[in-house]
Amino acid sequence: MALIVESGAGLPDAESYASTSYADTYHADRGNDAWAALTAAKKEAALRLATEWLGQQYSGNWRGCRVKATQALDWPRSDVCIDGVTLDYTKIPQILARATCELALRASATSLTKDEGPQVQSVTVGPIERVFADGARQQTRFAAVENLIRPLLKSSGGIKLVRA
Numbered sequence: 001m002a003l004i005v006e007s008g009a010g011l012p013d014a015e016s017y018a019s020t021s022y023a024d025t026y027h028a029d030r031g032n033d034a035w036a037a038l039t040a041a042k043k044e045a046a047l048r049l050a051t052e053w054l055g056q057q058y059s060g061n062w063r064g065c066r067v068k069a070t071q072a073l074d075w076p077r078s079d080v081c082i083d084g085v086t087l088d089y090t091k092i093p094q095i096l097a098r099a100t101c102e103l104a105l106r107a108s109a110t111s112l113t114k115d116e117g118p119q120v121q122s123v124t125v126g127p128i129e130r131v132f133a134d135g136a137r138q139q140t141r142f143a144a145v146e147n148l149i150r151p152l153l154k155s156s157g158g159i160k161l162v163r164a
Contacts, residue, residue: 003044008090010071016047017054017075017092018100023047026101035105042108051104053094053112054149061153064089065155082151106142 006014018026020043020108027035035043054075064077065087075096078089087093123130 001023002147003047006071006073006092008076008088008092010066010068010076012070012072016044016051016100017073018051018097018104020044020047022097023101023104026098032105032108034073034147038108043104046104046108047100049102049107049112053107054145056113058153061095063152063154089144091097093152094102095148098151099145102145102148103142112142113139 003020004011004013004015005019006017020040023043038046053071053159057131059074062074062077062080063082064080064087066074067076067078076089077087080087080089080093103112
């Protein structure tokens with residue numbers, strides 16, 4: 001089945017924020033040869049997985065409001081302002097498409113959401129022992145993706161201070 005890419009129209013059956021041709025150009029420009037080696041079907045599957053992961057990970061944390069109740073994905077969104085500029089809600093933000101491409105490359109090689117087992121408290125290798133703090137992160141963190149989409153997310157709290 002052909003990949004259905006969100007155009008900014010709020011499609012009810014959209015599956016990805018980036019097309020395979022966009023991802024091909026994105027990765028070629030960055031010298032990611034592993035992406036070029038994938039079949040078209042694997043690229044589409046990876047883009048679907050990346051988009052799903054973004055929705056699961058950041059649902060409820062995006063700025064603005066969904067444009068349509070019937071749209072399949074979290075974007076497009078209205079009332080999103082970044083650095084004083086209101087984004088056009090009829091287009092998918094380029095940084096979101098780039099984040100989708102970054103995650104798709106990772107999804108093509110490994111699972112984005114690994115099952116978690118019991119939390120590891122310590123690891124010993126020969127004479128070296130490493131002890132982890134309670135509640136230490138067990139899931140993989142995708143810093144490149146987080147950095148790309150940070151402007152699209154609601155602030156994580158805090159209080160704005162204004163000098164009197």
